[in-house]
Amino acid sequence: MIQSPAHDVLSSLDQRSREIFRRIVESYLNDGDPVGSRNLARILPQALSPATIRNVMSDLEHLGLIYSPHISAGRMPTQIGLRFFVDAFLEIGDLPPDERSSIEAQVRAAGQTHSVENILTEASQVLSGLSRGAGLVLATKAEGALKHIEFVRLEPTRALAVLVMQNGDVENRVLELPPGVSASQLIEASNFLNAHIHGRTLTEARNELEKLKNETREALDSLSQSLVAQGLAIWGGSGSDQPARLIVRGRSNLLENISAQDDLERLRHLFDDLETKDGMIQLLDLAEAGSGVRIFIGSENKLFSLSGSSLVVAPYRDGEQRVVGALGVIGPTRLNYARIVPMVDYTAQIVSRLLR
Incomplete structure (x- = not known):
């Protein structure tokens, strides 16, 4: 997590530095590659020389917001930089009407079976399909009447x-x-x-x-x-049952972003984390700690710190407004946060309505 509040860092950057930083992050979120000064010079709205851009990039690197993955390579955002971007620059809009309709139709169709399990499984599947990441839903073993x-x-x-x-x-x-x-x-x-x-x-x-x-x-x-x-x-009277269950759909989507052996190792850590009982409890704690959607980038989330993944998660509630689970999307740090945050939020709202 960035050490100073986002607004303090933002106030230390002039307009030119903000624009260059924003373009570096947006380029990374779009294709995952570092961007160099010459490419930035072509896409920036104002005319700046590559030398001027490199000076600004050096200042941003000194602040810990960007880094160079290889010698003579372009720059990419650090995890601190991504967090700063999310806090200071990210604009969250509404989902397009067709995506809202699609989410609601699919999850409600599953709800016609009157099975909570079907509703949650479909919600996980919908999030996976729309995000191209892994959709996950945590369901507590809430005791009903x-x-x-x-x-x-x-x-x-x-x-x-x-x-x-x-x-x-x-x-x-x-x-x-x-x-x-x-x-x-x-x-x-x-x-x-x-x-x-x-x-x-x-x-x-x-x-x-x-x-x-x-x-x-x-x-x-x-x-x-x-x-x-x-x-x-037989229904858990011994106390040995897990207090929650985790539904994950779209794990194969995460394999599409694998480009190196170290990426594969991080993904293995992620899959191991998803299987642990303690991990499920931690995931629910993350959702209960906030009233809305929360974004965890890389090592900010201890549960998935070794995998370097990002998690966008929101709680869903029962008819008495009690948090009874959490749902979200997990994927690489270059998730399309602006699109996925409202997607997760809306899906949580639909699930909450169906559980009332």
């Missing part, structure tokens, strides 16, 4: 536990049956659970049944009691 549970026998010693949430989500788990369980005991266990779980979260339901141990023993035989206990335990 329960509606119904049912046991369906699959084999003599196995059954399917079907859990229906009040928001329409349905989850299935296979559980092992105690030897000798009858069809009537499956129904009895389901009825007992449904009498006590409706409208409660899983945690609340487990706590309630813990309080009703004596009543459970009086109302049910030992086999039915075992079914009741297993019926809720």
Whole structure:
């Protein structure tokens, strides 16, 4: 992160220096290559000699805003320079109407299945397709209100536990049956659970049944009691489940920008980071720390610091305005920030509406 506030650095640059710096960054964001003084002289609106431009570039390099990747090469922005550009120069506009319509149509179509998983997967896919980076969505294991549970026998010693949430989500788990369980005991266990779980979260339901141990023993035989206990335990009652899940689409897009072995190594670090449980928790923390879209460039984000990637991320919320996840785009530092920021923001808004 730049040491002095962006406005302080900006005030130290004259108009000519600002224009040259802006052109260097925009050229880098466009094609990823360093730009030299002769090329700058051709695209600058004012007539400046290459020697004058090189003097300005030397000053910008001294400030840590640009650097030369090779001897006698042109200049590229440093991570500090990119952050300064984002803070001081980046103009964020609205998404074009056709992109807004496309995002909304695709995500809403997934929502017609009443599956949160489908909505989030489609949001990740949409972000990947529009950004040409990797779209990612982090979903917390937020506990919703329960509606119904049912046991369906699959084999003599196995059954399917079907859990229906009040928001329409349905989850299935296979559980092992105690030897000798009858069809009537499956129904009895389901009825007992449904009498006590409706409208409660899983945690609340487990706590309630813990309080009703004596009543459970009086109302049910030992086999039915075992079914009741297993019926809720299989949904993470042990606390071993991950607190969140990460959906990533478009990893192959990141391979398109690979040009050297060190780039490949950085990408490997990124893929490793995306697989870690701690990484998912950190990603949610990043989104919860701000109310809107946040931009993390390279090493600013400890989660992806080794990969040198940039992350544009925004939280999405449930009907009670609680942050229940995050979505965004990850890619090389030369992301088209001006386009991707409103894209991520709008997608988060659509997902939030569908979760209400």
